[in-house]
Amino acid sequence: MAKSISAPTRRGINYQQANWRDYYELTKPKVVMLLLLTALVGMCLATEGWVQWKVLLAGMTGIGLLSSSAAVINHVVDHRIDGMMARTVNRPVVKGKVSIDRALWFAAILGAAGFVILSAWVNMLTAMLTLASLVGYAVIYTMFLKRATPQNIVIGGLAGAAPPLLGWTAVTNEVHAHALLLVLIVFTWTPPHFWALAIHRKKDYARANIPMLPVTHGEEFTKTSVLGYTILLVLVCLLPYLVGMSHMIYLIGSLVLNAGFCAWAYRLKFACEEDTAIKTFRYSIVHLMLLFVVLLFDHYMPITL
Numbered sequence: 001m002a003k004s005i006s007a008p009t010r011r012g013i014n015y016q017q018a019n020w021r022d023y024y025e026l027t028k029p030k031v032v033m034l035l036l037l038t039a040l041v042g043m044c045l046a047t048e049g050w051v052q053w054k055v056l057l058a059g060m061t062g063i064g065l066l067s068s069s070a071a072v073i074n075h076v077v078d079h080r081i082d083g084m085m086a087r088t089v090n091r092p093v094v095k096g097k098v099s100i101d102r103a104l105w106f107a108a109i110l111g112a113a114g115f116v117i118l119s120a121w122v123n124m125l126t127a128m129l130t131l132a133s134l135v136g137y138a139v140i141y142t143m144f145l146k147r148a149t150p151q152n153i154v155i156g157g158l159a160g161a162a163p164p165l166l167g168w169t170a171v172t173n174e175v176h177a178h179a180l181l182l183v184l185i186v187f188t189w190t191p192p193h194f195w196a197l198a199i200h201r202k203k204d205y206a207r208a209n210i211p212m213l214p215v216t217h218g219e220e221f222t223k224t225s226v227l228g229y230t231i232l233l234v235l236v237c238l239l240p241y242l243v244g245m246s247h248m249i250y251l252i253g254s255l256v257l258n259a260g261f262c263a264w265a266y267r268l269k270f271a272c273e274e275d276t277a278i279k280t281f282r283y284s285i286v287h288l289m290l291l292f293v294v295l296l297f298d299h300y301m302p303i304t305l
């Protein structure tokens, strides 16, 4: 039987005073920042020149608000299991700083504002796809997949991978194969990103009875899976160059960044130390950030041989 390691919270009761920082934390700001970077790159790669300022502003705000709303819902749905894990035990809903009702109102306001902005000032396609991503993460992943299967993050990862497409459709109002390539990159990146952390936090997930891969299939199998997906990522990252969407700066940049990722995944599998898993997880974040910055540079400086 899973045991809570925090004081239990009851619906609607504030045990401590909340401030703006607690609400800010509910939105998973660093994750949303990286999601927005991938959306921005989707926007820029969809156009030859600079993105129209109105689409840029409304698109980024709308996608950011709906992503934040999804993150707040995740905090509410997961507050019991978050209370069982050392990493998440101090979250505002777990601590009772923000009641479930208030968090849900906050999510509803963020979500409604995001949807209205996207549908009024961007386009309906982007509004609907972003809403679908919210449902994919906050409902399908958080409420069902996370508790049901160790492949939860592979399937659920599609929602987190969507922002480059959302940025692209914000500009063009159509789904383009090149945008789907960017989605595929983030989708393939997600398993090594998360499973590296899950290895480091295996005890947390076991305590909360969440069927993450290291808990259900063991650490060795998970390390092999991380290595496998990282090698797959190298191949997927070649596609933008091979189809002529990106050029030399991207090719060299992505090869260097992926060599680093492969080195971490190899170390994790064959020369693992105490902190190798968490360092691999940290590298994954820097990797994706730089990869998308490189895509941007390459787009505006298309060097060919």
Ligand code: HEM
Pocket (backbone or CB within 6 Å): 030, 031, 034, 035, 038, 087, 141, 152, 153, 154, 156, 157, 158, 160, 161, 186, 190, 193, 194, 197, 285, 288
């Ligand atoms: C289903 C897909 C994903 C899962 C299960 C997942 C899981 C996680 C978890 C559990 C953390 C928390 C680590 C901690 O608290 O120490 C985290 C951190 C992070 N993730 Fe992911 N992630 C996913 C997708 C993504 C995507 C698509 C992005 C961005 C494009 C992303 C960016 C980040 C960033 C920037 C952090 C660091 C946050 C911080 O330090 O506060 N993740 N991820």
Ligand SMILES: CC(C)=CCC/C(C)=C/CC/C(C)=C/COP(=O)(O)OP(=O)(O)O
Pocket (backbone or CB within 6 Å): 028, 031, 032, 035, 063, 066, 067, 068, 070, 071, 074, 078, 088, 130, 131, 133, 134, 137, 142, 159, 160, 162, 163
């Ligand atoms: C509209 C749109 C683009 C929505 C996507 C929103 C979003 C925040 C995606 C990121 C995925 C993520 C952080 C998963 C971790 O959840 P977890 O519950 O496994 O991690 P936790 O234990 O840290 O809460």
